[in-house]
Amino acid sequence: MPDEARHDLERLARIQRRFSEFGSEYATLPLYATICRHLTEDQDLASLLLAARPGQARPVLWLAALHDLVLRLPETPAAKWYPSVAGAGRTPSGDPWPDVRRTVLDHRDELVEKISTHGTQTNEVNRAVYLTLGLAAASRDVPGRPLALVELGASAGLLLAVDRYAVRLDSPDALSAPPVVLGEPGSTVRCAGQDRSGVASPGRAEALELPPVLGRAGVDLDPVDLADDDAVRWLEACLWPEVPGRVERFRAARDLLRDQQPTVLRADMVDGLSRAVEVARSQAGEGAHVVVFSSWALTYLERSRRTDLEAEVCALARDCALLSWLTAEPPSCAPGIEPPADVDEGGTVVGLRRWRDGHERAPVTLGTCHPHGAWVDLRFRGLDGQTS
Ligand SMILES: C[S@@+](CC[C@H](N)C(=O)[O-])C[C@H]1O[C@@H](n2cnc3c(N)ncnc32)[C@H](O)[C@@H]1O
Numbered sequence: 028m029p030d031e032a033r034h035d036l037e038r039l040a041r042i043q044r045r046f047s048e049f050g051s052e053y054a055t056l057p058l059y060a061t062i063c064r065h066l067t068e069d070q071d072l073a074s075l076l077l078a079a080r081p082g083q084a085r086p087v088l089w090l091a092a093l094h095d096l097v098l099r100l101p102e103t104p105a106a107k108w109y110p111s112v113a114g115a116g117r118t119p120s121g122d123p124w125p126d127v128r129r130t131v132l133d134h135r136d137e138l139v140e141k142i143s144t145h146g147t148q149t150n151e152v153n154r155a156v157y158l159t160l161g162l163a164a165a166s167r168d169v170p171g172r173p174l175a176l177v178e179l180g181a182s183a184g185l186l187l188a189v190d191r192y193a194v195r196l197d198s199p200d201a202l203s204a205p206p207v208v209l210g211e212p213g214s215t216v217r218c219a220g221q222d223r224s225g226v227a228s229p230g231r232a233e234a235l236e237l238p239p240v241l242g243r244a245g246v247d248l249d250p251v252d253l254a255d256d257d258a259v260r261w262l263e264a265c266l267w268p269e270v271p272g273r274v275e276r277f278r279a280a281r282d283l284l285r286d287q288q289p290t291v292l293r294a295d296m297v298d299g300l301s302r303a304v305e306v307a308r309s310q311a312g313e314g315a316h317v318v319v320f321s322s323w324a325l326t327y328l329e330r331s332r333r334t335d336l337e338a339e340v341c342a343l344a345r346d347c348a349l350l351s352w353l354t355a356e357p358p359s360c361a362p363g364i365e366p367p368a369d370v371d372e373g374g375t376v377v378g379l380r381r382w383r384d385g386h387e388r389a390p391v392t393l394g395t396c397h398p399h400g401a402w403v404d405l406r407f408r409g410l411d412g413q414t415s
Pocket of ligand 1: 246328
């Protein structure tokens with residue numbers, strides 16, 4: 028057998044193992060788990076992923092390519108199995124595989140094209156849950172001071188409009204405490220998470236209201252323009268259609284911001300940071316409190332680039348009297364933020380660093396949260412002596 032063919036067979040075996048792992052790990056997702064289990068057996072269909080660019084041959088890319096196709100062509104047989112196409116609770120029961128297989132075979136070339144030219148990318152609107160709380164923590168010692176938000180790895184910039192969403196925080200014991208709603212309660216974009224530590228319990232909600240956001244700018248290697256239907260559909264296709272509310276929230280944010288999309292500069296986040304700060308400050312005014320934030324973006328930087336980023340942020344503190352750096356990242360990705368001892372590898376650590384008049388205050392680890400904001404476990408201790 029020629030070397031190249033042997034190499035492809037070995038790669039395919041690895042790909043099929045990944046499908047098998049995905050199917051087991053996400054067994055609660057009926058459609059995606061079933062597709063992945065079948066792909067473990069079906070060499071021909073799994074082999075589409077051989078077209079992926081180096082480092083991209085992951086099950087989520089194959090799944091996103093098919094999701095993109097059914098969103099574009101809702102008349103294909105596979106489409107009826109997707110809640111994002113058929114509607115939540117309107118998918119049939121039974122085995123989706125025969126329809127999925129037929130659709131993939133009918134559109135093989137388009138799927139290979141998509142897989143060979145795309146990587147997965149997301150913009151997870153429900154992260155507004157922990158971002159709202161993190162921004163409230165950052166503003167705690169400078170209440171009322173307008174915010175200039177700068178997001179690193181902003182994707183389409185949907186999180187830069189965090190103040191325009193309704194964010195509901197549920198008590199773990201729903202019977203004893205009613206939910207607290209922060210942000211814009213009447214917003215069409217509804218985010219929700221469980222507040223495990225009671226940081227937003229009813230008596231404290233007022234202190235969590237955000238100051239006005241007057242400036243917003245992001246940086247991304249590959250920003251998504253909300254006017255580009257293909258690019259927006261791909262961002263949507265990378266969401267998992269079976270997670271309740273995820274696609275609906277994305278669509279609501281897309282519709283809300285279509286004509287008012289925050290600026291997202293195309294640049295590496297280290298190189299583009301100071302330009303993004305300039306844009307946000309030019310909108311918000313010199314006296315604004317600049318908050319640089321990221322969620323699940325520093326994790327993509329090499330370690331040495333994270334150090335470069337830290338140096339850039341520290342340099343900004345010479346020019347911005349009020350500067351905060353809020354991070355929601357896997358453990359040990361955010362320079363200067365000590366992860367809690369009990370956080371696991373897939374966990375998200377929320378950290379805050381603050382510079383006031385050029386001097387840095389002690390960094391604060393606010394706590395941990397679900398990567399998509401389904402729960403938060405945050406404490407506002409260490410913010411100027413507060414103990415709650
Ligand atoms: C997982 S997504 C998170 C997007 C957004 N922060 C959110 O929470 O929904 C990571 C984003 O970081 C961007 N990214 C990765 N490396 C980057 C870099 N070096 N500079 C700028 N953006 C980067 C990707 O293009 C992608 O849009």
